[in-house]
Amino acid sequence: MTNQAEGFQPRIVVFACNWCSYAGADLAGVSRIQYPPTTRVIRVMCSGRVTPGFILEAFRLGADGVLVTGCHPGDCHYISGNENAVVTVDKTGRLMNVLGIEAARLRLEWISAAEGARFARIMTEFTEQVQALGPTALKDTTL
Amino acid sequence: MNFDEILRQTRADLCLDCGKCTGSCPVTRVDPTYSPRSTIERVLSGRPEELIHNEHLWACLTCGLCTTRCPSNVDYPAFVVAARSVARQAAVEGTYAHNAVMQELMGIMALPIRQKRTGWLADGLKTVTQGDDFYFVGCLPYFDVLFEDLGVVSTDAARAAVRLMNALGIAPVVSDDERCCGADLLLNGDVQGFRRLAEINLRVIAASGAKRVIFTCPEGVNAFRHDYPAVVGALPFEVVHLTELLAEHMDALPLHALGETVTYHDPCRLGRYLDVYDAPRAAIRAAGATLVEMRANRENALCCGSTGWVHCGRCAKGIQTTRLHQAQATGAQRLITACPKCRIHLSCALKDLDIDIKLEDVTNLLCRAVELDTD
Ligand code: SF4
Ligand code: SF4
Ligand code: FES
Numbered sequence: 449m450t451n452q453a454e455g456f457q458p459r460i461v462v463f464a465c466n467w468c469s470y471a472g473a474d475l476a477g478v479s480r481i482q483y484p485p486t487t488r489v490i491r492v493m494c495s496g497r498v499t500p501g502f503i504l505e506a507f508r509l510g511a512d513g514v515l516v517t518g519c520h521p522g523d524c525h526y527i528s529g530n531e532n533a534v535v536t537v538d539k540t541g542r543l544m545n546v547l548g549i550e551a552a553r554l555r556l557e558w559i560s561a562a563e564g565a566r567f568a569r570i571m572t573e574f575t576e577q578v579q580a581l582g583p584t585a586l587k588d589t590t591l
Numbered sequence: 592m593n594f595d596e597i598l599r600q601t602r603a604d605l606c607l608d609c610g611k612c613t614g615s616c617p618v619t620r621v622d623p624t625y626s627p628r629s630t631i632e633r634v635l636s637g638r639p640e641e642l643i644h645n646e647h648l649w650a651c652l653t654c655g656l657c658t659t660r661c662p663s664n665v666d667y668p669a670f671v672v673a674a675r676s677v678a679r680q681a682a683v684e685g686t687y688a689h690n691a692v693m694q695e696l697m698g699i700m701a702l703p704i705r706q707k708r709t710g711w712l713a714d715g716l717k718t719v720t721q722g723d724d725f726y727f728v729g730c731l732p733y734f735d736v737l738f739e740d741l742g743v744v745s746t747d748a749a750r751a752a753v754r755l756m757n758a759l760g761i762a763p764v765v766s767d768d769e770r771c772c773g774a775d776l777l778l779n780g781d782v783q784g785f786r787r788l789a790e791i792n793l794r795v796i797a798a799s800g801a802k803r804v805i806f807t808c809p810e811g812v813n814a815f816r817h818d819y820p821a822v823v824g825a826l827p828f829e830v831v832h833l834t835e836l837l838a839e840h841m842d843a844l845p846l847h848a849l850g851e852t853v854t855y856h857d858p859c860r861l862g863r864y865l866d867v868y869d870a871p872r873a874a875i876r877a878a879g880a881t882l883v884e885m886r887a888n889r890e891n892a893l894c895c896g897s898t899g900w901v902h903c904g905r906c907a908k909g910i911q912t913t914r915l916h917q918a919q920a921t922g923a924q925r926l927i928t929a930c931p932k933c934r935i936h937l938s939c940a941l942k943d944l945d946i947d948i949k950l951e952d953v954t955n956l957l958c959r960a961v962e963l964d965t966d
Contacts, residue, residue: 500737501687504695508702542736543696548705548767586702 458512458578460571462489463498467525468560469517475564476571483568484575487515494518495556496529500540503554507544507586513553513578515570520558530558550581592673594639601670605663606631612657612667617893618650621909625650627657627667634674643678649685649902652910653778654894655863675780685779688903689737693775696733700770701787708732709767711746716753717762725801725828726753726763727792727815729808730771731931741938745931748952752807752833755957759840764799774814778899786822789814793823803829805836807954809861809930816865832861834929834953838870841877846960848879853956854923855882856914856937857892858930871929871953878960880925885917893917895933896940911940919946929953
């Protein structure tokens with residue numbers, strides 16, 4: 449198994465809220481901004497819909513990184529869903545610590561509908577970060 | 592397994608239709624539409640598929656109260672668990688609590704991971720990596736994160752357990768590689784997932800060289816004693832709940848009388864499943880506490896309201912509320928449990944009630960009596 453930057457293509461699951469971040473990802477696409485083809489975007493109505501179970505399921509099914517994205521603080525269309533997302537991501541990160549899955553594989557970012565470039569930049573950065581970590585131990589057949 | 596076999600193996604085919612089960616069932620008290628008797632009747636009259644698609648299949652707590660009263664000795668919990676595995680094959684599952692986070696954790700633990708689950712160990716606790724005794728901690732390190740909002744620190748019972756073992760001269764093996772015992776997968780009909788976890792646990796325990804495995808979680812003891820042999824064969828080590836071990840060596844503990852009044856909640860697995868009623872009570876008395884019994888105790892004890900991390904809702908809350916009122920009626924200052932899950936479930940209901948009682952694990956009670964600091 450290789451975790452060299454050239455060899456290893458991580459799989460990254462992105463949860464994107466319907467009202468801001470998904471539109472941000474869309475904008476990155478229609479603006480033809482380049483970012484790594486490592487993402488699998490899952491649209492949710494709000495970042496507050498994401499649960500620890502969702503994030504852990506992604507890792508169980510083979511994700512190397514999970515990015516939760518939502519509207520900037522104050523902009524959530526359900527008022528406080530993104531505040532719940534902060535709690536969820538924090539809690540899940542601590543569960544991951546016990547599981548031995550590096551918490552750096554999980555990230556929370558606010559991306560508005562106008563921030564296509566920001567979406568692309570975060571995806572590039574996060575891909576590099578996960579690439580450096582290599583695949584999760586969950587896929588290590590030698591263990 | 593098909594339903595004919597399930598009916599035979601669990602003796603449900605001998606049901607007399609007497610209704611004692613339904614009359615005893617704590618779920619029925621809250622939801623009168625729930626009836627173990629009529630569930631069996633429907634399957635017996637040749638309509639098993641109805642059960643698979645009935646949410647009542649997931650409502651049973653497998654608490655075993657009905658079984659203790661059934662004149663035909665029908666093992667209703669076993670019937671339910673077997674029916675759940677049939678449902679699973681048809682891709683039907685229950686509604687999991689906490690958005691299935693426990694199911695995900697169990698699923699990941701069945702994979703090759705390197706956990707860091709011994710972070711709860713504290714200074715002064717003596718543990719080893721190889722030895723005769725293995726302390727099977729269970730999922731407490733995960734519960735600490737998941738249930739912090741309830742103010743429950745489940746691993747304080749683990750620290751207390753190691754302190755008590757140390758006081759008896761035992762330095763147990765505690766391992767980062769331990770997995771969930773899998774009881775909650777089996778309870779929901781996932782025999783395969785259960786087997787995977789059982790196999791890994793056996794390897795981990797074998798590598799430690801342990802001859803005895805000590806538990807503080809009754810679900811773990813029950814899984815190892817009753818269910819592991821069925822899927823992985825006879826176990827090459829002894830399996831004990833810490834209270835059973837302590838009951839034999841109580842004299843070795845330098846106990847001071849606590850002088851408080853407490854009541855004791857029998858966990859279904861430790862009580863009805865494993866017949867351990869006296870050991871925890873002996874421990875409480877040895878700690879110099881006055882034990883007052885709740886209205887429903889020992890084999891009649893009321894379940895903590897939720898099992899298998901499935902179908903938690905109105906019934907669970909109703910049962911927990913009844914249980915806490917029973918505890919309140921004793922006038923006890925503390926409600927002692929010997930199961931981390933009972934403690935979590937009852938704490939969940941307690942936060943919404945105006946009842947002045949403190950929940951505590953029996954290991955922590957004992958530690959206080961030995962004047963060992965347990966945080
Ligand atoms: S108590 Fe036993 S015999 Fe009576 S209805 Fe229930 S399962 Fe049937
Ligand atoms: S096992 Fe408990 S919850 Fe299930 S039917 Fe029997 S009494 Fe009711
Ligand atoms: S709608 Fe975007 S975070 Fe709630």
